[in-house]
Amino acid sequence: MQRKIKNLELWVVLVLALAAIIILPCLNVYTAETSWLHVSNFTITVYGKYLCYAMLAISVDLLWGYTGLLSLGQALFFTLGGYMMGMYLMRMIGDLGQYHQPIPDFLVFLGWTKLPAFWEPFSNFPFAMVMALLLPGALAGLFGYLAFRSRIRGVYFSILTQALTYAACLLFFRNSLLLGGNNGFTDFKFILGHDLREASTQRGLFIASGIALLLVYLLCKWLTTTKLGKVQRAIRDSENRVMFSGYSTANFKLFIFIFAAMIAAVAGVLYVPQVGIINPGEMAPEKSLEAVVWVSVGGRGTLIGPIIGAFAVNAMKSWATRAYPDLWLIFLGTMFIFVTVFMPKGIVGLPAQLSAFYKKRFAKKPAEAVVAAKETSSAKPE
């Protein structure tokens, strides 16, 4: 019964994903702008952005919902991935910048005439992509190694991850890091020879994000079925028991932490060319907190929940920041409290919660009878 439901979820996701990846771009290209079916370029870009947020949300849930590690710094890895992509995109501007120099504008502004050595290899797309995975992975590895070896758990782990992303944020604000300071990177022109201002390029990025999200989903789905996935959830439920069963839980947590950081990095890589800007503000503590809200609203401990949560909360954000710009944060906070108190399993858990509520409310007597029957049957000696 449970397995059937799980398979159903897989099919729903596959169908929806393929539909979104194929149908939305088609509606963008082949319908007239006046048609009610038309999907505007703007919508494509916005949804592309949400797809990246969904990947970030999955990476948060892989740690929080599946391993019991509440990371409040996941946007750090997202942003680092984004910066690697950003460096490549900055090199692709060539001499089309404001100063018409062969180096990025902010370097000219800082008085540089030659490209700093560490910037050189980022003209190469594959190198930038490899770095986008390796650097966040290595940082997660180092931080995770130190944290898990020292048996830092629970709220202390959360606070440390938050501090890490804040420290990185302050570091990236400095001009001397030669990564654009507080302005970060923007004014991108080309990616792999395609003009970023063309609708077709944005469609391509949307499709790439959709495929990436689908692959991340399937990979995580597979991971949860492996023994490693079982150990992961066992750590969440009783880490002591796992340690006293001979598993070095630190190694398992480290593996998941690095894996999740890399997923977040992929999301960041695809996010930057679609929104056209990356700056240290993306690693500000509240960005990571927002991702946690997406997961809790959608339903943690599931893979579909974070995707639903990322879309729902960000769609609401797009609307609310236009309609009531001053009230958005109050909105977000209220929503988080409401979900935590009244919907502990999020949107995904709502049907089960409602049906349980319905049964309790409207079928009170039969339910009581069932409970009573169970009690008497279990009390019988074997």
Next chain:
Amino acid sequence: MNAPIKQFVLLLEGVNKAFEGFKAINDLNFYMDEGELRTIIGPNGAGKSTMMDIITGRTRPDTGKVEFGKDDSLDLTKMNVPEINRLGIGRKFQTPSVYIHHTVFENLLLSLKGPRGVFNALFARTTSEQRDRIEAVLKTVGLTNRAQDLAGSLSHGQKQWLEIGMLLAQDPKLLLVDEPAAGMTDEETHKTGELLLSLEGKHSIIVIEHDMTFVRQIARKVTVLHQGHVLCEGSVDDVQNDERVKEVYLGRKKKH
């Protein structure tokens, strides 16, 4: 003096452990034979749990020797929790700790003896031998018909049995069982006692217990701990008639 030491499966000699000045373990000497079922009793704060912590690597002793293995004495004071467990020392906690969101079957699967690495776990498959082994353990602890239920849905007593089953799945040489009868009904307690007795001889077992009816049911040799030190050892009757034990339990003052 040195020669007979090798015969013990577990040896603690001159062990001391203090927590901020409080001597939890005070010059503790403890020897155990292979296949023995030993019961440890003692009032609260006697150092029973600290002793378990020291054996399993959760706490390091300040001084003293802790050795495991009949033929090759392994120094446990230099190893961490998972390493000591992999030597074949299983521990059951006082409060049942099972994986409540996994099925009973999966709980045992994760506990089965075998490789414990991350990458091994990534590609591990359940073999038919493993299934047979799990079936056997399920039968031993009487949970065969609950195999596919979530562990969280078990009763308190059943969770305790499942945890004992999880230890057995590892086929440990030494089992440390901390108050298995706590919170159980009389019937469950009796069943637990029978379960432990059935394991006698196959594994070396240390049981910590408060419930004297239960101790009477299972006890062979009883060790009484007091203030981190072995007060006396012997049969249940010997121990219960010992003046020093009465003093400790009933709080009578010494008449010096």
